[in-house]
Amino acid sequence: MVASSSQLRVFKMGINTHQEPVVYMRGDCDVCLSEGFAASSRVGISSQGRSIIATLNISSDETVPKGYAGLSDIAIERLGVAQSDLVSVHHAPYIESLSLVRRKVFGHSLLPAEMARIVSDISAHKYSDVEIACFLSACAGGRLGFDEIVALTQAMVNCGQQLDWPGVDRVFDKHCVGGLPGNRTTPLVVSIVSAAGLVMPKTSSRAITSPAGTADTMEALTNVRLGLNEIRRVVRETGACLAWGGAMNLSPADDLLIRIERALDLDGEGQLVASVLSKKIAAGSTHAVIDIPVGETAKVRTPGDADRLASLFTSVGAACGLKVRCIATDGSKPVGAGIGPTEEARDVLAVLQGKRGAPEDLRSRAIMLAGHLFDLADGRGVKEGMVKAERLLQNGSAWGQFKRITEAQGGQRSLGEARFRRPVLCSESGTIVSIDNRRLARVAKLAGAPASSTAGLRLLATVGDRVTKGEPLYELLSDSPGQQDYALAFNDMGPAIFTVKREE
Amino acid sequence: MVASSSQLRVFKMGINTHQEPVVYMRGDCDVCLSEGFAASSRVGISSQGRSIIATLNISSDETVPKGYAGLSDIAIERLGVAQSDLVSVHHAPYIESLSLVRRKVFGHSLLPAEMARIVSDISAHKYSDVEIACFLSACAGGRLGFDEIVALTQAMVNCGQQLDWPGVDRVFDKHCVGGLPGNRTTPLVVSIVSAAGLVMPKTSSRAITSPAGTADTMEALTNVRLGLNEIRRVVRETGACLAWGGAMNLSPADDLLIRIERALDLDGEGQLVASVLSKKIAAGSTHAVIDIPVGETAKVRTPGDADRLASLFTSVGAACGLKVRCIATDGSKPVGAGIGPTEEARDVLAVLQGKRGAPEDLRSRAIMLAGHLFDLADGRGVKEGMVKAERLLQNGSAWGQFKRITEAQGGQRSLGEARFRRPVLCSESGTIVSIDNRRLARVAKLAGAPASSTAGLRLLATVGDRVTKGEPLYELLSDSPGQQDYALAFNDMGPAIFTVKREE
Incomplete structure (x- = not known):
């Protein structure tokens, strides 16, 4: 509904307001006066058939010339306009679906059609x-019912691009719900199972609240920004890919939600299930294995929580036509030694190349997950699947397959090194009895991961190790002195990340 | 915690970002690079012992000069800096209380000390x-327990200014939870009960989600922006005042919350109780009557909801040392004929002056509420209190007292007139059986209320009236053609605001 409108010319503000378009209008401008706009109201802007809703900031006379409306980068991009183009500015249409969000805040359930309207507007x-x-806060904390999660999943699938794989019966996928720093099994699992001929066109996300997502790690190793046609070609050539899902518009609402989830450091259960499954379904998957690490400081804290989440994944998947198997794994300590995109990539390469000192925990987790995928595919049991996975890793097939995939995606990159390295020392002698995954992940994030690919940390000791006072626990890696200082200050503040029990 | 910092000069952007400070920094600026800032991160800015946290927008080279950090109006105001002053820019301190907000989102209860930390940081x-x-979404929809609401109330009181009234034993107050357009009894009740000698230093808020709050309405009639000393003087002189509470920093966290509640059109129960009671307690009140209109399209929809809210108000009030009496009233239709600051003021004056045609429903509600306050004060029963209130209104005492109050606040203003008036006609003949308060309020808001004082509407027919097709139902009042068009478009869209039942 556009009730009235007035013309102004575009003034490029040169301001990046991320995904929220902002319009900067003079308080004395005719349109502001005649339309009765006030700071922080939402306004509609249209040009040549395209229109957006933007948040209004009132500007002074010096900032925006008379007769112009200042636009932030994303507003210009989404309207497709250039400096001095004419746009019409009007009251934002009333978004009816927001009343459904309020109903949800007040504890009412949303019907599938209602959820679809919200997701479509987002x-x-x-x-x-x-x-x-x-919306996110109203849905977090177990407040989405089963039907709502199914509806949210379907709505997210429906409002984006959907892939299909003509001529392929079964398409395999895997996912880890995260919360465990360094648990970078995806590149290993994809290489192993596609070496055996299963089709696994893996699209991954970037980190939400962790120091690295699979897409961040793979980007340290190769190009992950593939368009749909490139993905089809890579999968045709190799049976798999290791791409970033975000470039493909697979679940555009999810991408918008994830940015605010990240700002809030919030990752609700129903939201999580819908986010994960919508991308799998949109990517055309038919079978998926989901790794749920369980530990006091992992995302999922108790076996009971893991069971509930597993049952949600399996049942919502079934309702949407996707066969899901969930596996609860040890989430008590980090996996591998590297945390952060580049350092996790280093561990992945070490396992694929069978290097001495390659992290055994990362290797065995990948073999176990691949074993489950083989069992999903042929029903010969997980044990036999794991033997097969072990063999493909040991005889170099998986490494060869990984090289084929990265080659098809544009070639393998050599890993960079962080500019600033600083050992963090142990303050007492004894045995490490636990590591706080959350605080350790936060150190890596404050050091700059994942935005700085080489930032993060490398563990030099883990749970069960005996350590001596003054010995390094990990090496902090960062690309700016400010981030290094900030991460170190956080390490020193609050409860210890490594709990060391003194020898009796 | 300030881990590191770097100096930049202030560049005044001339942009009003309301209460959220924004800093605009060049992507190539040394501080951005060395600190590893990215768009939408939160950064700390300090100058001469003051410091703020701001949201970062990355700007292009043309927008902000090299060596400068652009600041929005509120950032400049809160830092107390001028163009070209040096500021240091650093990573935002980690706000520990945000992890408590996340706990709340995930369904955990907050302890009083935890609630206090959140409110203090806000x-x-x-x-x-x-x-x-x-935070607001996590607390809305009945998700605050009793102890949490008490803690929230106390925390809001503690972080702001608190009034006391030396030599006065009992301080009276009243409040309406809203949701009923035109229900502007406060100026009447204050005039009546203070005419009888009760002390009633009334501080009111502006509209949250309605077309007018009492402060908006009173501002059409007199100056409401009183400082603490002025309030003391007015109360000393007249026994009462009718001021805006926001200028007094009585509950600063509430003011910040209310802006976002308004943007979200969200007004949760626990939040509501804490918001109302914190301002009463901070204002030094000892006794309060709370009007809870109940109706299908009022804020409170059922008698059961009203009972629950009343019991919450009473018990939270008691826990905080405030005697509260709640009264459920008819919320099925608007009160009076005017909706919007100036039009509601017109109705208030008509009742005080005993004008023929003054809205009887507004008058009788004020008498009833004043009767309850008299009963709270002397225990002689509500009936006798109402007789007393009726007399004070009829004999001109209340009107005289209202004039004394407005005189002491700076003199009475004459009411303005809206620039654009448009009758909205009935589309069929019959009897009006109901009015949708919410949609009617929205029409008044879209017409410009409360930002435009004269905007809103004047009802020409109400529930129970017989109307003929083509007859005007109300007159729409606005100060800009854009707002008039927008309000009319909303009136025409969706379900009818007036339900007219045809004659059989």
């Missing part, structure tokens, strides 16, 4: 950041 | 808008 960029934050 | 402007939205 993916059409009609919600402001605070409105998205409200 | 009132210190440490939360971004999306973080405040998350």
